[in-house]
Amino acid sequence: MKAASMAVLTLAVVVGGSLAATDAERAALDAKTIVLDPGHNGGNAASPEKIKKQVPAGGFRKDCDTTGTATNDGKLSEHAFNWDVSRRLKKLLEARGAKVVLTRRHDRGTGPCIDRRAAIGNRAKADAVISIHADGGPAGGRGFHVIHPGTLKGYTEPIVKPSKRLALDMRTELTRAGLARANYIGNKGLSQRTDLGGLNLSKVPKIFVELGNMRNRADARRLKSRSWRQSTARALRDGLARYVARD
Numbered sequence: 001m002k003a004a005s006m007a008v009l010t011l012a013v014v015v016g017g018s019l020a021a022t023d024a025e026r027a028a029l030d031a032k033t034i035v036l037d038p039g040h041n042g043g044n045a046a047s048p049e050k051i052k053k054q055v056p057a058g059g060f061r062k063d064c065d066t067t068g069t070a071t072n073d074g075k076l077s078e079h080a081f082n083w084d085v086s087r088r089l090k091k092l093l094e095a096r097g098a099k100v101v102l103t104r105r106h107d108r109g110t111g112p113c114i115d116r117r118a119a120i121g122n123r124a125k126a127d128a129v130i131s132i133h134a135d136g137g138p139a140g141g142r143g144f145h146v147i148h149p150g151t152l153k154g155y156t157e158p159i160v161k162p163s164k165r166l167a168l169d170m171r172t173e174l175t176r177a178g179l180a181r182a183n184y185i186g187n188k189g190l191s192q193r194t195d196l197g198g199l200n201l202s203k204v205p206k207i208f209v210e211l212g213n214m215r216n217r218a219d220a221r222r223l224k225s226r227s228w229r230q231s232t233a234r235a236l237r238d239g240l241a242r243y244v245a246r247d
Ligand code: ZN
Pocket: 039, 040, 068, 069, 078, 133, 134, 135
């Protein structure tokens, strides 16, 4: 074969390969049900009596919800960040044909309680649920981590394995998007927990993403950036696509 036609063939294979991958990614999310759970809510701080109500959390009880954290300068609340990233991600997922359910309708209300957040994912029979957060860690610590459920007898056994796969796929795509793995918590960007009601009560694969540490100056700067939020929302979409494509 002549060099020129070989080059054309190679190009065709490369282009064909990348197009095929894109098609597979698009097809992966089509008609899938994804539940997005933006952590906390804008009205929580003003309603301590409501969010202190004790609710089931997986064999024990816990506060209905919490207020979340904020950047040190007070300019960005975690609930607002979570809400904004969730909306961006919802649009990106819908553009791929996914059915998206949010656990709250806006950022001015209270709750819903953690048991209700889990129930929304269960009722939707979601293929995957992501609870979206940013952390309030030590000022010197930075980076993202993904929280996945540990084994809690009678509760999480059916979701432990698929949730771990979802966590790994999400870590892959967040890392690819340039986010650093947390250096102050968890293990290489992952953290397994059994104390979170939102995970313990889920019957469908579920993770929490802590997209950065709001108390760290470098992370806070990124968390405030619209373009960073958009590229991070794309990474979350790609993590979901990677997970459901394999399912
Ligand atoms: Zn949070």
